[in-house]
Amino acid sequence: MGLLVDIQKKLPGFTLDIKFETGMDTLGLLGASGSGKSMTLRCIAGIDKPDQGRIVLNGRTLFDSQKGINLPCQKRKLGYLFQNYALFPNMTVEENIGFGIGDKKRADRLAIIKEQVKMIKLEGLEKRYPNQLSGGQQQRVALARALAIEPEALLLDEPFSALDDYLRSHMVKQLSETLADYRGVTLFVTHNMNEVYSICHKLVVLALGKIEAQGGTVEVFRSPPSLVAAQLTGCKNFSRAKYISPFDLQALDWGINLKTRSEIPQHIKWVGIRAHTIEMSLEEKEGNEFQCWLNSASETPSRMTVYLDLETETGGKGNHQIQWEITKQMWSELKNKSQPWKLRINPEALIVV
Amino acid sequence: MLTLPLVLPPTVVGFLLLLMFGKNGPLGKLLMAIGMTVIFSWPATVIAAAVVAFPLMYRTVRSAFEQIDQNIINAARTLGVSEWKIFWKITIPLSWPGVAAGTILAFARALGDFGATLMIGGNIPGKTLTIPAAIFFAAEGGEMRKALIWVMLIFVISLIVMTLMNYWTDYQSKMITSNGRK
Numbered sequence: 280m281g282l283l284v285d286i287q288k289k290l291p292g293f294t295l296d297i298k299f300e301t302g303m304d305t306l307g308l309l310g311a312s313g314s315g316k317s318m319t320l321r322c323i324a325g326i327d328k329p330d331q332g333r334i335v336l337n338g339r340t341l342f343d344s345q346k347g348i349n350l351p352c353q354k355r356k357l358g359y360l361f362q363n364y365a366l367f368p369n370m371t372v373e374e375n376i377g378f379g380i381g382d383k384k385r386a387d388r389l390a391i392i393k394e395q396v397k398m399i400k401l402e403g404l405e406k407r408y409p410n411q412l413s414g415g416q417q418q419r420v421a422l423a424r425a426l427a428i429e430p431e432a433l434l435l436d437e438p439f440s441a442l443d444d445y446l447r448s449h450m451v452k453q454l455s456e457t458l459a460d461y462r463g464v465t466l467f468v469t470h471n472m473n474e475v476y477s478i479c480h481k482l483v484v485l486a487l488g489k490i491e492a493q494g495g496t497v498e499v500f501r502s503p504p505s506l507v508a509a510q511l512t513g514c515k516n517f518s519r520a521k522y523i524s525p526f527d528l529q530a531l532d533w534g535i536n537l538k539t540r541s542e543i544p545q546h547i548k549w550v551g552i553r554a555h556t557i558e559m560s561l562e563e564k565e566g567n568e569f570q571c572w573l574n575s576a577s578e579t580p581s582r583m584t585v586y587l588d589l590e591t592e593t594g595g596k597g598n599h600q601i602q603w604e605i606t607k608q609m610w611s612e613l614k615n616k617s618q619p620w621k622l623r624i625n626p627e628a629l630i631v632v
Numbered sequence: 633m634l635t636l637p638l639v640l641p642p643t644v645v646g647f648l649l650l651l652m653f654g655k656n657g658p659l660g661k662l663l664m665a666i667g668m669t670v671i672f673s674w675p676a677t678v679i680a681a682a683v684v685a686f687p688l689m690y691r692t693v694r695s696a697f698e699q700i701d702q703n704i705i706n707a708a709r710t711l712g713v714s715e716w717k718i719f720w721k722i723t724i725p726l727s728w729p730g731v732a733a734g735t736i737l738a739f740a741r742a743l744g745d746f747g748a749t750l751m752i753g754g755n756i757p758g759k760t761l762t763i764p765a766a767i768f769f770a771a772e773g774g775e776m777r778k779a780l781i782w783v784m785l786i787f788v789i790s791l792i793v794m795t796l797m798n799y800w801t802d803y804q805s806k807m808i809t810s811n812g813r814k
Contacts, residue, residue, distance in 0.1 A: 325709075352709035352710055353714065354712070357710055358710070359706070361703045365703035365706070367722055369722070369725040379711025381713070421707075424707075424711065425710075
């Protein structure tokens with residue numbers, strides 16, 4: 280049971296060429312815009328047609344270029360949540376939800392609509408039209424409409440991109456709960472690494488139509504297998520790297536030597552460090568210490584981003600070499616300390632590719 | 633090709649229709665075989681009006697269809713709804729202002745046609761004489777009072793059409809903001 284996707288399709292600028300298999304867990308497709316992730320969903324749903332390949336859902340072939348099989352959208356039995364929700368503007372909430380189950384008996388249909396409306400907590404708004412609902416409510420209606428047909432798979436295309444921050448965090452939680460109850464394959468497409476991390480157990484990272492990383496979400500985030508995968512999972516600092524010994528490398532752009540916890544291969548090219556994993560060095564001789572000067576700092580509502588120079592003090596001129604994210608409390612303690620500051624990179628947090 | 637009658641002079645359209653529906657024309661022969669003559673009968677005026685008005689209907693309705701967010705149609709497809717039902721329950725309701733506008737425009741164009749109608753319908757009073765033709769021949773014959781009555785009638789009809797068009801424009805601008813269009 281599960282979904283097998285192995286398709287190729289020529290797109291303007293690049294060729295989509297992906298292969299993955301997933302079971303009943305929620306699988307995230309993470310990629311920058313224009314990486315082919317939405318096209319992948321559209322091919323699975325039958326909205327677009329791959330040039331060649333195979334799509335099999337729960338043993339049912341939806342598409343097979345060799346056997347000449349290409350089931351129409353209508354026969355695939357997939358729930359698709361569109362980025363802009365694509366609700367039918369000329370129908371009320373209950374008509375939207377009931378539209379896909381028109382062939383059922385009236386009593387059954389009404390029961391399903393009632394159950395779905397209850398699930399999305401929109402009781403009392405059944406007679407409203409989509410333009411009379413808020414963005415979050417519209418999204419819930421779209422989800423209920425997709426689930427009403429009891430789809431074998433649920434395809435979510437950037438479901439949170441049209442919501443503001445407050446609503447987004449609220450809806451992420453709600454969607455996770457809904458997905459936990461849903462029995463079927465779920466694909467979740469997004470460019471937002473936070474959403475993918477909190478919703479998906481498994482992950483496929485896409486860039487320019489190719490799979491850059493694949494596996495458990497936590498593992499991919501901990502040790503992304505390529506530079507692009509590391510960037511897409513939010514790593515901000517990179518340096519060219521040279522192999523010294525199985526547990527030592529030289530970060531060429533930063534001019535420092537670093538120790539790693541796990542053994543590194545000889546052909547390493549890059550070393551990366553996530554912006555929040557750099558620590559203040561408290562004791563001497565901990566290893567992986569480096570000294571740095573403040574280049575500049577920028578404030579976000581909740582945190583500080585500090586840009587650092589490693590080799591020489593530039594006083595804000597020139598490009599910073601490392602980006603460091605800290606709490607505001609740390610910043611207020613740090614900013615009065617004399618420079619250069621002594622910082623430390625935890626060997627476990629190093630990303631080597 | 634379908635919008636050709638919009639850019640061709642009406643008399644040219646009429647001439648081409650005459651060639652097609654005439655005694656030696658392909659459609660004329662076909663109709664003759666089942667005992668029908670179209671030329672200079674009232675169906676000829678209907679055909680002329682329909683042909684000159686068709687492009688307006690076609691273009692307006694088509695652009696209304698194209699303005700519908702394609703994802704809405706795709707969403708209906710993923711729900712397993714047949715193309716037929718999608719057309720009647722979604723495409724038509726969402727583009728009905730466009731369909732209405734096309735109908736009004738086409739009606740106005742058909743009502744006012746002179747050249748094409750005259751070419752294949754002629755001007756037989758009580759049979760194929762349309763209002764524009766009647767105005768022309770009344771004025772030509774010096775019967776100004778008679779022509780004026782027809783002119784007034786056209787005026788009234790045109791005013792009604794204009795009012796309907798304005799109403800539609802208002803309605804459409806409301807639809808654009810609220811109705812899932814691009």
